[in-house]
Amino acid sequence: MNPKAQTSNYVNNMKATSSPSDLDLIRQIAVKDQGALEELYQRYHRHLFRFFMRTTHEQTSGEDLLQEFFINVWEGAARFEGRSSVKTWMFRMAYFMAAGWVRNNKVHFEDVENDSFELLMDQDEPSLESQVFTKWNYSQIQNAIEELSPNHREIVDLSFFYGLTHIEIAHVLACPVGTVKSRLHSALRQLNRILCAKGIKK
Incomplete structure (x- = not known):
């Protein structure tokens, strides 16, 4: 077989067997x-x-929301306009569903955030992120996260466990990127205080 044709067939086979992107899936849905x-x-x-x-x-309730979420994806995929990534679109939908659940169940969460808080960090010092996520193990951090305020817990989850960028989180929460950064910094400070107060060692 012609080497060029063989290479072309190999590339085509790789494309055929590769996993579809999230965008491909939404278009198919x-x-x-x-x-x-x-x-x-x-x-x-x-x-x-x-x-x-x-x-x-x-x-x-978690299972009910999850089922409702994928029904919404099934019914609303045709309205996806591609203004953000599929992941951002999905987490924004999930965020509003969770907020609706809170309202409908009359759950009150005290908002301890200060949106005007400015992120001022000494660039010569280690980041709070590196201090928290290298000093303690995953299990210790997970347990401490449960003690964060709901808004702090939410933004730590979106950033570190779901891998959303600051820009993606800003789209999900409908707030400026600067607010995301300040909230995340505040959340990490609170998380660090919780872990230190427990006297947890690495």
């Missing part, structure tokens, strides 16, 4: 491809369930 919905579910259901459980602290 928009034309009612159930297989695409199942693939998207497999990619994100654990993260989303954890996100809902952070809000409800109830297994049944």
Whole structure:
């Protein structure tokens, strides 16, 4: 076989077997491809369930929200306009669903955030992120996160456990990027204080 043709066939086979992107899946879901919905579910259901459980602290409510979420994706995929990444679009939808659950269940969370807080950090000092996430192990951090205020817990989750960038979080929470940075810095300071107060050692 011609080496050039052989290379072309190899590339085509690789493309055929590669996983579809999130955008590909949303486009397929928009034309009612159930297989695409199942693939998207497999990619994100654990993260989303954890996100809902952070809000409800109830297994049944978390499962109900997760089911409702993917029904909304099925029904709303055709309206996705691509103004953000699919992941950002999904977490923004999940955020509003969680907020709706809080309102409907009359759960009151004290807002301890200060949106005008300016992020002022000495560039010569180690970042709070490196101090927190290198000093303690994953299990210790997870337990301490449960003691954060809801707003702090939310932004730490979105940033470090779901991997959203500051810009993506700003889209999800509908706030300026500067506010995301200041809230995250405040959350890490609170997390650091909780861990230090417990006297936890690495």
